[in-house]
Amino acid sequence: MSDNGKITRLFAALGADDPQGWADTEVVENLPQLARYRFLRALSQDIEAWDTASVSALRDDSDADGDSAMDLGRLARLVARETAFSVLCRLADPDSDDLPADLRRQMPGWVLTETTPAGEPTHRSLDCLYEDLNTVVDSSPGTQPSRTVAAGWIWLSNLRPFCEYLAAEVEYDFDDSDWLAIDTALPETDDDQPRSAWYTYPLVGRDRVDLQIARSVNGDEVSVSVQGTVASRVRSRVELLFDIMARYALAPE
Template structure:
């Protein structure tokens, strides 16, 4: 893929991809040489795996899966969800909890891409990262500071803030 090299062209691409403030993303990539398109696309893909803000179907799905196979993977979650619903917890509240936990994990994984958090001295040189690659998969440039943009890509636009405070 050939990434546009002018701010107007890259802004148009970010806009087509659904970025809020597309000119800021494009300007940063061109002027600061930060691979913002790759950062944006990675985080956008991550957010597609986060429970939707108004999604509740997943609750019944996991309950049904646990009932069908009580010893299966994630059956404990399904059983706990069943107990929570039986106790009167709204499915929407369960979604908010799960969504928050998922986004916290996403943020922590993004931090961990830059700081492995290993404390053992013999592991000092161990590291990993996310990289922009060429068409053959060879690393071109590291993609840094993903954690700074996790909340920016919340599809609701509210950066995980509630719709309204009760």
């Protein structure tokens, strides 16, 4: 394709945030951006579907509670994303296996290439797809993509280490003054209120994430939502952080 206007309209139909920018890159640099976006969009939908399907299946189990459903859904999405990322890395580098060098030189490799709508190869390769896995989100045309990195609950006693580890992921220097602001605001929150009423604290480093928190008034838990745009690997680590902070009570040194 060489018609910039047509390519822009196709990106818009897929729900791209910047259809003109994607189209310009394809035309000016002769890159298969539309094929790239379509492939990653479909993969993103598959990852999100694991989360939805897992939660729905567990909620059908009368012995499962809402927290268990949330934990399983988060874990399913984490595993799906890490598996997809690993497959894309392997696709980009056929020689990353453990074969001896002399045997590897005799082996065929692989490459993912673009085709025309009629199925004819264009000989343009879709390289390093893993780099953009988190750039393309599951969004339908006319809807806004979610900025939720992860959400759930953790033990109140784990809130400060949770904040410190989260800050480290975005390279923000979390100190006593940050904790004082959060600790002071927390008692006035209630997780039965709408999320817009929760206390929000920004962590701005390499990336920016907004930490939304509210305490369970009659319990020892804190409901937490992390909002922002981060790399796929960071998102996976934050999801794992939720799991750890909800399963274990951390002891100070």
